[in-house]
Amino acid sequence: MNETAPASTRPTADALTVSETLNTWFRGHARDLPWRRRDFSPWGVLVSEFMLQQTPVNRVIPRLADWLERWPTPESLASVPPSEAVRAWATLGYPRRALWLHAAAVQITQLHDGVVPDEVDALLALTGVGDYTARAVAAFAFGHRHPVVDTNTRRVIARLSAGNAEPPPPSRARDLDAMEALLPLDRTEAAVFNAAAMELGAVLCTSRSPHCSDCPVAQLCEWRARGYPPYDGPRKSVQKKFEGSDRQVRGLIMAELRSTHRPVRATEIEGLWPESAQRDRALAGLLSDGLAVLTEPGGYSLPG
Numbered sequence: 001m002n003e004t005a006p007a008s009t010r011p012t013a014d015a016l017t018v019s020e021t022l023n024t025w026f027r028g029h030a031r032d033l034p035w036r037r038r039d040f041s042p043w044g045v046l047v048s049e050f051m052l053q054q055t056p057v058n059r060v061i062p063r064l065a066d067w068l069e070r071w072p073t074p075e076s077l078a079s080v081p082p083s084e085a086v087r088a089w090a091t092l093g094y095p096r097r098a099l100w101l102h103a104a105a106v107q108i109t110q111l112h113d114g115v116v117p118d119e120v121d122a123l124l125a126l127t128g129v130g131d132y133t134a135r136a137v138a139a140f141a142f143g144h145r146h147p148v149v150d151t152n153t154r155r156v157i158a159r160l161s162a163g164n165a166e167p168p169p170p171s172r173a174r175d176l177d178a179m180e181a182l183l184p185l186d187r188t189e190a191a192v193f194n195a196a197a198m199e200l201g202a203v204l205c206t207s208r209s210p211h212c213s214d215c216p217v218a219q220l221c222e223w224r225a226r227g228y229p230p231y232d233g234p235r236k237s238v239q240k241k242f243e244g245s246d247r248q249v250r251g252l253i254m255a256e257l258r259s260t261h262r263p264v265r266a267t268e269i270e271g272l273w274p275e276s277a278q279r280d281r282a283l284a285g286l287l288s289d290g291l292a293v294l295t296e297p298g299g300y301s302l303p304g
Contacts (some may be wrong), residue, residue: 013091015182018160018220019193023184025216026196031203034061035140036195042116042141042160044068049133050101054094057202061093075114077105081304086291087258095254096289099303100128118142131172139194145187146196147179152201157182165231166207249273249282257292261301 034040035048047067051060067088071077077085082102089098104126108116116137117123138144149157157178158167166174167175179197184190212218212228221301223229240246252272256264273279283300286292295301 005099014220016184018217019184019189021217021220022196023192024201026192030195031057031197033057034064041072042118042137043072043074044135045141046129047101049136050097050104050128051092052073053097053133055092059092063090071105073114074105074108074116077102078109083304086254086302090258093251095291097128097129099290103127104129116141118144120144120146124286124291129168135155136194143187143191145183145185145190146194147176149175149179150198150201152199152205153179153194153197154201154239155196155207156201156205156297159210159223160217160221163229164233165223165227165229166233181238188295194297246278246282246285249278250286253279253283253286254291257300257302263295266298266300269290269300 001173030036036046038217044064048060048064051064051067070088071080085098085102086095089095094100108114110120117126118138118141120134120138123129123137124131128136132148132150135146136150137150139146154167154175157175158164159247161178161182179194179292182193182197184193199216200215204215210222212221215221218224248270253269256268256272269279269283270276273282283292287294288298290303292300293303
């Protein structure tokens with residue numbers, strides 16, 4: 001557990017000014033999000049992090065509330081088949097996350113007596129939990145001092161500390177070191193600063209049209225001091241269109257599987273999409289990912 005920073009990475013005076021200023025702003029301006037509330041459980045934080053991996057906040061909040069009302073503990077989710085988790089995931093997208101979350105709930109129940117672990121290494125051992133999620137749960141659910149870096153944080157650091165309009169390609173070691181250099185020594189303040197940097201990047205220091213005039217740390221921003229130079233690095237790849245994509249076909253098949261508790265016949269799946277090669281490819285991908293299973297000749301259902 002990284003509770004104190006080594007002397008070589010302790011925040012400088014400028015970094016302390018940044019963290020104190022940003023934390024003060026956050027305490028007065030942060031959005032009221034469920035997972036930030038004091039009474040929110042570690043299990044709720046873990047579920048929220050799974051849901052937020054690929055889905056916007058406004059879509060996660062109502063689904064998260066429904067999920068935790070139905071499965072308020074890891075044991076309650078582990079007690080049902082994985083098909084129920086996939087069905088409840090509904091339209092959040094990337095439904096493999098539902099399978100992973102169910103598997104993690106089973107592991108927490110069997111290996112940790114139903115208690116979400118607080119150590120990064122133990123969290124990393126859970127299905128579907130990567131470095132970011134493990135650090136986020138350890139910091140936000142348990143208050144441990146770890147640098148937590150997401151896309152918004154990387155952009156804030158790039159502008160504030162390096163003077164660049166956008167961050168370079170992700171580098172775990174570089175990104176964590178850059179956040180560590182700004183992170184307060186106090187555990188509580190460190191957790192607040194992790195959330196504050198994310199919030200700043202989400203609502204003010206946005207990728208397009210940043211609201212620099214409202215930024216609480218504008219006077220400390222290196223990008224501002226340099227005159228806001230434009231980004232001249234490699235461009236992000238453009239996401240493929242959803243319409244007509246394999247993702248759309250997978251979604252149509254998943255919706256059909258979720259709509260019933262009986263096996264869905266192959267003839268019913270054939271009616272969902274006219275192009276047979278793409279339809280077969282999408283179905284094969286769902287079978288490979290464990291999101292669909294062959295229950296009888298010519299019949300498919302959700303797993304479990």
